[in-house]
Amino acid sequence: MSWAATDLASPAWLDIAREYTEFWVHQQQIRDAVSRPGADDPDLLGPVIDTFLRALPRTLQAEIRPEGTAMRFVVTGPAGGVWHVTRQAGRWRMAPGDPANGPVAHVTMDQDALWRLASRGITVEEARRRSGTQGDRGLTSAATTLLAVVR
Template sequence: MTIFGPVLDVRPLFRQERQELLALLRSLSAADWARETVCPGWDVHDVVGHVLNDYLRRISGSRDGFAGATFANDETLPGYLARTNDEFVRAARQCSPELMIGLLAHLGPELDRLWGTFDLTAPAALDVSWAGPGPSPAWLDIARDYTEFWVHQQQIRDAVGRPGADQPELVHPVLDTFVRALPHALREVARPHGTAVRVVVPGPSGGTWHAVSDDGRWRMAGDEAEPVGGTAATITMRPDDLWRLATRGITVAEARRRADAQGDHALIDAATALLAIVA
């Protein structure tokens, strides 16, 4: 097992998440498509264009082996992504909502077929930088894309005041993916071997996860019982607060205010700075 914990296979969920998104988009008025979202400078139309870009980029890269846009001189990964995402979103403003809905509906099954060809335990096509440096497993790469699509759908729903896609079977894998960033979030805090940090999310969408100190680094625990070194810190957060913290829909300070945290303050501070986007 890697530091990221047990394999999480989200592939069966893409179709359901996409059906929820398409039903939402088909119900929107012209005014809804122009509503501002939490993404700076992007309205609903722009967020949909960004999701379409994700579909196209993944199929082009993972299916067709096409490298796509190249890095500019001295460009960082966050800078590269910000630039290329903005370029596509600007171009997509020429596309009608109907066209973008049709493209998502057409490309989605092709993307599903692509996921089915992956060996989940093989190295990822695209490493998950927010989970730490070094190689990521394919299952985490795929789960990262699932969270990307689900979170952008929620941002659209927030903008137009339409809650949904909040069934436990859709939400739990998002939270489960985001907590895999805990070893990276805790990396600067050294503790004795076996020391554990527990994250608890109550409710049907939630669960309990442990990150454990292991020979100078942190790893996600598997399904074993209580970690042998004892739990040094416990953080309890609502599902909505956890995913918004991980994507910076709320600030770290606000997430800490809403959480119930007990134990080692340094571990609590590190864990509640968890980030699951490239920034």
């Protein structure tokens, strides 16, 4: 995956998840165009958000920090949750649970802004206006440019 930081080959589940997100985003764009409610039930949107946040390690790749540095990304709303990335072995990796030393950066974004940012349905500037950030400005600035689609 060019947008997700994975080791040599992407796992099959990530390929399937990418296909699902593509379908879901196109459906949302049609719903927006005809002023219909979105498919934002947590069972439908939750996997999209989780898949899109797999792009965080790639998004942060130019941000070199000491080993063990972590950041937290919180998505608010019923389909949201908390994701962490940690600098390990010279690169950023998705990390389960809370980091041992606590995050040095924190981004909070609502679920609508996240999917629109990740698919470029809104600009980075709009996503930043709709976000809260704390801590390391380089990391929060980079994280709020997240792009999880192939352009």
